[in-house]
Amino acid sequence: MRRAIFLMLWFGVCVSGVTAQKTMVAQETTSLPKKTTDPDWWKHAVFYEIYPRSFADSNGDGIGDLKGITSKLDYLKNLGVDAIWITPCFPSPQVDFGYDVSNYENIDPMYGTLADFDELAAEAKKRNIHIILDFVVNHTSDQHPWFLDSKSSRTSAHRDWYIWRDGKAPGEPPNNWVSTFGGSAWKFDPVTNQYYYHYFYPEQPDLNWRNPAVQKAMFDVTRWWYKRGVSGFRLDAVDILFEDPSLRDNPITGPGVNAFGDPIEQNKYNTKLPEVHNVLRGLRKIADEYDAVLIGETWTADIAELNQYYGKNNNELQLPMDFLFTKVDKLSPAEFRKQIAAVNSASGWPTFVISNHDIPRSYDRYGDGQHNDEIAKLMAALYLTLRGTPILYYGEEIGMKTPPPTRKQDVKDPIGRTGWPKEKGRDGERTPMQWNDTENAGFTTGIPWLAVPSTYKTHNVADEANDPGSILRFYQQLLKLRHSNQALLMGSYKAINEHNDNVLSYLRVMGNHGIVVALNMSGDPQKIRLELRRNGFASAKVLVSSGHSALVANNLSLAPFGVFIGELSK
C-alpha cells in the first residue's frame, strides 16, 4: 500500500580450506591514492541519511537535534561514513515533519540554531564528512511568508509564486487531480475565491516553477547554503515540479479507490513533465561551482527514465536515486541480477538505496523471522559492494525494525491517520536510533517523540560494537574494505553463475585486481563452483564473510544466507 502511494511520485592457484566462522576480515592489499581535491568525491563516498528528529537528542525534549548529530560524528566516522544527508531541519510547522518549510535559510529552533549548524559543519569537516541538506523544491509550508503574501490578495507580489486557479464551477475544484496524501489536490481559499494546488498536504502549497522569480529565489537558497559549507542537496520530490498549464484531468486507471478513498489516477499531467530538466540543469550549474552533488528523489519507472535525470550530457543530477531495489521485495537472485544489470547499463553512476524515511526498513522487508540478522548482513554485503554510491539509512547498520503503530491514536504521521488502517503511515521507519540498552535506548533523557522499539535491548550501537558477530561490526568491516579496495570502489561489475537461483554472485574488476562476492539468498546451505577462470582469474582468498563458508579450489560452500567476499588473483 505504501509503495502504491509513492509509486505515483515516482533498485588458479587454489586457496584451500579457507574457512570463516561468523564474520571475519583479512588484510586488504590494494589501496587508493589520496587526493586533495576530487570533483568526483561523491562516487567514492558512502552517504548516510539522518532523520534528525530521531537520531540523538541533546537537550532532553524528546526530539533529536543538530547538537545530537554533532555528538555522534565520531561514531559515523568509525562506521565509515563520508557524507551525511540530513532530512529537513529548517523552520517548519512540522505538519509533514519538516517537509513543510517556512524559511529555507535558517534552522528550526527545535533542532538548534544556525550557530549549531556551523559547529556541526566545522566538526564534520575536521573528520572529512560532507554535509548534504534536503531541499524541498516542490512546495513550501502554507506558513512561509511567500505563501502568506500570495494568499493575501489576487494582486499581491507573490500571488504568482504558487498555483492559483478558479474552480470549474461553484464548489468544484479546477480539475480531478488528487493529492498523494489524500483528497483533492486543490484547496479553496475564501479570501480570494480561488483554489491553490498542493500535491501533498494542503499545508504544502506547490510553488509555481514557471515563474522566473521562484526559480531565482530557490537557486539563491542553494548558493546561500553552499557558502555555509554544504556539499550538496537531496532534492525532494523533484519529479513533480511542473504541471500541465491547461490542467487537463488525469486519466482514471482502475476501478475502486485507494487507502484514502480517492479514485486511482495516473499522474499523467502533474508529474515528470519535461520542463523539470531545465531546472535541474540550472541547479547543477550552480552545484558545479562548488563541487557539490545533487541527489534526486526520482521515482523512475525504468532506466530510460533514470537516464533523463542524469541529463543528456551528464549535466543534471549526479545521483538520481532510482528506487529499483526498494521494489524488490523478496530475496531473489534473479530479480536483483536483473535490477543491477539494468542500473549498470544506465548513462550515469548508480546509487543504491535499500530503505529510507518513507519505506519500511530492509530488516522487515527481507527478514524471514528466523535469520533476520544474517539477512541484514547479506543485504549490507549487496549494496555496499556494488558499483555505485550507497546511501545508508540510519539504523540499518544495527538491524533496526519497522514497528508500525498498533493503535490509530498513537500515529504521528498524518497519512497514517487519514489512511488508517490500510495506510498506517511512516512512523515505523522513523523510530529513535538505538544507541544502547538503557531507557529509551540512550536516544533521549526525556520522553521520545516516537516510541522506541523493544528490540533496542538486543540491537543497539553499544552492544553491537562489542560483539564481533554483530551487524554493526559487519558494516564497519565492509565499509573499511570498500574504502581501501580500488576494485570494489571503481571496478566494473560482472555477473557470474547467472543461472543460479539461490546464490547471487559477481565480480568487481579493475585492471589486474578483482573481488568476488557471493551471497546465499536462501535458507539452505549452498555449494557453487565460482566461474573464475573464464573471467581471467585463478583463485580467491577470503576478505570478509558471514556464516560458515569454505572455499576449496573454486568450490564455495555457503551457510544459509551466508556471505563470501574474496580477493581474486591471476
Ligand code: GLC
Ligand atoms: C518526499 C519525502 C517525504 C515527504 C514528501 C513531501 O517524498 O521523502 O517524506 O512527505 O516528499 O515533501
Ligand code: CA
Ligand atoms: Ca532535542
